[in-house]
Amino acid sequence: MKNLVLDVIKSRRSIRKFKSTPITDEELFTIIEAGNFAPSGHNEQPWHFTVVKNSSLIDELSSDVKKECETFPEPFIQSMSKNAAFHVFYHAPMVIVVSAMPNGLTKVEDCSAATQNILLAAESLNIGTCWIEFINIGFKNTEFKAKYLKKLEIPEGATPTMAIAIGYKDMPNIPVKRKNETCYNIVE
Numbered sequence: 001m002k003n004l005v006l007d008v009i010k011s012r013r014s015i016r017k018f019k020s021t022p023i024t025d026e027e028l029f030t031i032i033e034a035g036n037f038a039p040s041g042h043n044e045q046p047w048h049f050t051v052v053k054n055s056s057l058i059d060e061l062s063s064d065v066k067k068e069c070e071t072f073p074e075p076f077i078q079s080m081s082k083n084a085a086f087h088v089f090y091h092a093p094m095v096i097v098v099s100a101m102p103n104g105l106t107k108v109e110d111c112s113a114a115t116q117n118i119l120l121a122a123e124s125l126n127i128g129t130c131w132i133e134f135i136n137i138g139f140k141n142t143e144f145k146a147k148y149l150k151k152l153e154i155p156e157g158a159t160p161t162m163a164i165a166i167g168y169k170d171m172p173n174i175p176v177k178r179k180n181e182t183c184y185n186i187v188e
């Protein structure tokens with residue numbers, strides 16, 4: 001079967017090279033609205049989206065996250081901190097930080113559903129995104145957390161859970177084969 005939604009789901013890829021021009025406000029609000037329409041446990045809708053448009057702040061956040069990676073107990077993450085070419089947000093002109101509000105029993109799942117809605121809505125407009133979990137390495141550190149809760153004006157009680165690099169694509173969607181086409185079983 002084939003339709004537009006299925007095409008968008010199948011064609012979306014993580015984009016890691018962006019044009020410097022940010023997406024328009026109309027595109028941004030359309031995409032955020034799609035995030036806000038995600039399902040959530042008990043319909044709590046416990047998410048908050050912080051749109052970071054300031055490129056020096058995005059760069060500062062990237063280099064501070066990389067500093068936190070230096071002591072992270074995982075060789076791959078540590079190696080990324082030493083990689084001068086690595087920018088946590090791939091120089092995207094805009095980053096959306098998704099925070100979990102204190103209400104709700106399934107905050108991380110809810111924020112993940114909202115994030116996926118954002119990724120798919122963006123793809124439907126041919127806008128590139130990459131889900132960035134790396135930001136969490138920074139938020140594990142108390143000083144980093146205090147600094148960026150303030151700088152990003154995160155609402156009281158909200159916890160940043162993931163981020164999304166977003167912008168016009170400067171690379172194609174590269175098709176990736178599924179690792180396991182039979183990732184299911186049917187019980188009758």
Ligand SMILES: Cc1cc2nc3c(=O)[nH]c(=O)nc-3n(C[C@H](O)[C@H](O)[C@H](O)COP(=O)(O)O)c2cc1C
Nearest residue numbers: 012013014015016088130131132133134135162176
């Ligand atoms: C929970 C989660 C965390 C991720 N964190 C990162 C990240 O920090 N940096 C990054 O470049 N990609 C990150 N990704 C993107 C994955 O690497 C990517 O989805 C995966 O390689 C499959 O590629 P695709 O998105 O093109 O299908 C993350 C994806 C998920 C779902």
